[in-house]
Amino acid sequence: xxxxxxxxxxxxxxxxxxxxxxxxxxxxxxxxxxxxxxxxxxxxxxxxxxxxxxxxxxxxxxxxxxxxxxxxxxxxxxxxxxxxxxxxxxxxxxxxxxxxxxxxxxxxxxxxxxxxxxxxxxxxxxxxxxxxxxxxxxxxxxxxxxxxxxxxxxxxxxxxxxxxxxxxxxxxxxxxxxxxxxxxxxxxxxxxxxxxxxxxxxxxxxxxxxxxxxxxxxxxx
Amino acid sequence: xxxxxxxxxxxxxxxxxxxxxxxxxxxxxxxxxxxxxxxxxxxxxxxxxxxxxxxxxxxxxxxxxxxxxxxxxxxxxxxxxxxxxxxxxxxxxxxxxxxxxxxxxxxxxxxxxxxxxxxxxxxxxxxxxxxxxxxxxxxxxxxxxxxxxxxxxxxxxxxxxxxxxxxxxxxxxxxxxxxxxxxxxxxxxxxxxxxxxxxxxxxxxxxxxxxxxxxxxxxxxxxxxxxxxxxxxxxxxxxxxxxxxxxxxxxxxxxxxxxxxxxxxxxxxxxxxxxxxxxxxxxxxxxxxxxxxxxxxxxxxxxxxxxxxxxxxxxxxxxxxxxxxxxxxxxxxxxxxxxxxxxxxxxxxxxxxxxxxxxxxxxxxxxxxxxxxxxxxxxxxxxxxxxx
Numbered sequence: 001x002x003x004x005x006x007x008x009x010x011x012x013x014x015x016x017x018x019x020x021x022x023x024x025x026x027x028x029x030x031x032x033x034x035x036x037x038x039x040x041x042x043x044x045x046x047x048x049x050x051x052x053x054x055x056x057x058x059x060x061x062x063x064x065x066x067x068x069x070x071x072x073x074x075x076x077x078x079x080x081x082x083x084x085x086x087x088x089x090x091x092x093x094x095x096x097x098x099x100x101x102x103x104x105x106x107x108x109x110x111x112x113x114x115x116x117x118x119x120x121x122x123x124x125x126x127x128x129x130x131x132x133x134x135x136x137x138x139x140x141x142x143x144x145x146x147x148x149x150x151x152x153x154x155x156x157x158x159x160x161x162x163x164x165x166x167x168x169x170x171x172x173x174x175x176x177x178x179x180x181x182x183x184x185x186x187x188x189x190x191x192x193x194x195x196x197x198x199x200x201x202x203x204x205x206x207x208x209x210x211x212x213x214x215x216x217x218x219x220x221x
Numbered sequence: 222x223x224x225x226x227x228x229x230x231x232x233x234x235x236x237x238x239x240x241x242x243x244x245x246x247x248x249x250x251x252x253x254x255x256x257x258x259x260x261x262x263x264x265x266x267x268x269x270x271x272x273x274x275x276x277x278x279x280x281x282x283x284x285x286x287x288x289x290x291x292x293x294x295x296x297x298x299x300x301x302x303x304x305x306x307x308x309x310x311x312x313x314x315x316x317x318x319x320x321x322x323x324x325x326x327x328x329x330x331x332x333x334x335x336x337x338x339x340x341x342x343x344x345x346x347x348x349x350x351x352x353x354x355x356x357x358x359x360x361x362x363x364x365x366x367x368x369x370x371x372x373x374x375x376x377x378x379x380x381x382x383x384x385x386x387x388x389x390x391x392x393x394x395x396x397x398x399x400x401x402x403x404x405x406x407x408x409x410x411x412x413x414x415x416x417x418x419x420x421x422x423x424x425x426x427x428x429x430x431x432x433x434x435x436x437x438x439x440x441x442x443x444x445x446x447x448x449x450x451x452x453x454x455x456x457x458x459x460x461x462x463x464x465x466x467x468x469x470x471x472x473x474x475x476x477x478x479x480x481x482x483x484x485x486x487x488x489x490x491x492x493x494x495x496x497x498x499x500x501x502x503x504x505x506x507x508x509x510x511x512x513x514x515x516x517x518x519x520x521x522x523x524x525x526x527x528x529x530x531x532x533x534x535x536x537x538x539x540x541x542x543x544x545x546x547x548x549x550x551x552x553x554x555x556x557x558x559x560x561x562x563x564x565x566x567x568x569x570x571x572x573x574x575x576x577x578x579x580x581x582x583x584x585x586x587x588x589x590x591x592x593x594x595x596x597x598x599x600x601x602x603x604x605x606x607x608x609x
Contacts, residue, residue, distance in 0.1 A: 045607070046603075049603040052524065054520075054523065054524050054602040054603045054606070055601075055603040074528065074529060075528045075529075075530070078523065078526050078527060078528040078529075078531075079526065079528070081524065081525070081526045082525060082526020082527075083526070087524050087525065089606065093517060093518075093520075093521045093606065095229075095518050095521070097229055097232040097233050098228065098229065098232065099232075102225070102228055105225075106521075106522070106525055107525045107526055109222060109225055109527075110525065110526040110527050110528075110531060111526075115224060154525075
């Protein structure tokens with residue numbers, strides 16, 4: 001489903017060269033729920049960004065859904081992200097000037113989907129995360145947990161094969177964090193969606209199928 | 222996508238209202254200046270109907286106590302003298318109403334069965350040659366006209382089109398101060414100034430003894446040196462025994478009169494230039510600020526699959542839609558001018574001005590929006606999302 005082959009990432013400034021990822025090899029199967037753990041600055045988010053094609057490795061190759069995306073141009077990469085990947089972020093990244101429904105519709109805007117169909121799919125996604133009654137609200141009117149559920153609805157609205165979640169429970173209390181985790185597990189079990197989750201929370205990581213640990217840019221487990 | 226951007230613009234209305242107001246006010250100012258500019262330029266482009274090059278005008282100061290015989294004699298002497306100069310091609314006597322003098326004589330009555338108003342331009346039978354006036358039909362005054370049954374008049378095409386559309390006018394009688402016979406129609410005679418609309422006008426034939434023929438228009442051969450004025454001056458002084466007359470170039474007078482309109486017109490256009498610059502700088506500022514504030518949103522959209530082109534289009538369209546709303550509101554107001562006939566300017570001018578203003582503002586807005594929007598599209602998604 002998702003193969004990382006000899007992935008390295010180096011950040012360079014005029015004076016410093018930082019090795020963020022060091023020869024990572026990883027194979028994620030279809031329907032797998034994988035968590036990535038490690039201390040701050042170990043390269044978890046960088047790895048997730050490379051998996052999500054929003055960052056490029058300095059070396060190595062990414063194969064997603066049997067497609068080598070390294071040679072894709074910017075437009076093709078954007079299309080690939082839109083059709084195959086869903087993103088969930090720690091700080092939700094909702095657009096405050098758009099209603100919940102409009103936020104969820106966002107990924108579909110970049111596809112050829114009619115406005116009626118967009119609405120239907122967004123409502124369906126909100127139904128799945130239990131926020132159907134909040135779709136006219138704006139993000140500022142929601143709690144942290146509700147915001148993250150909106151973000152999940154946005155991630156699943158386009159029916160992606162892979163969801164990449166960057167500390168989805170990081171900004172939430174344990175009750176809300178568990179709620180979000182339950183939704184992700186349900187998605188994985190019922191829809192068969194492959195999920196890669198970066199987390200700091202050992203308890204959350206234990207609920208996933210497989211745990212990968214990073215330390216100083218290298219895979220240690 | 223348009224619906225999405227409209228929603229976004231509407232939800233951000235508080236942020237957009239200042240820009241909308243700026244465009245609204247700028248539109249109205251540009252519209253006003255453009256309306257007058259187009260109006261005056263159209264008049265300026267319309268034909269003058271007579272020659273001003275190599276032409277001198279003499280304003281004589283006649284002795285008020287001179288009787289008609291003495292006046293006739295002096296004018297005959299003046300004619301002989303001026304025509305004797307080899308540099309002179311033609312000359313005519315005129316009243317105080319001369320081209321670009323600012324003087325005007327208007328006459329109105331309803332003796333013709335309808336109310337008619339016309340400007341009057343008294344002159345003699347040589348004026349067509351002196352001023353090179355082109356006739357649309359009929360003829361210019363002749364010497365025989367002095368002894369005809371009805372005093373002859375020549376009207377301009379504007380008078381004919383205004384009061385006698387689609388009717389033959391030659392040899393018909395026309396009542397001004399008594400009955401006159403129309404012998405000719407001049408194509409144009411825009412004598413007030415180049416920026417004044419041509420008005421209905423009637424040339425009257427004045428005999429040489431008439432006491433109001435105190436001006437002389439002289440057509441010189443091309444390339445006549447300026448020293449000729451000194452010779453003319455001496456000749457005129459010898460005959461009139463006075464030196465308080467004025468000789469001036471008709472071309473220079475034409476330019477001087479036109480300047481009175483050119484200056485405010487150029488000033489208005491300069492203000493418009495500054496205004497456009499102001500809008501452009503404002504838009505740049507607003508957009509750069511907005512893009513910096515919305516880096517995370519841009520990163521998110523890129524992560525969700527927006528291409529660089531889609532980001533550029535979104536930001537450009539957002540700005541354009543706000544500007545368009547401002548233009549639309551202002552255009553609704555502007556269109557009331559021709560609809561309610563508030564200003565005596567042909568309606569067409571207003572519509573062209575609205576179009577020109579919309580085009581100009583749209584071009585400026587698009588021009589200013591594209592660069593910052595492209596910059597927005599270049600934002601690296603991973604970096605922008607991480608900053609948040």
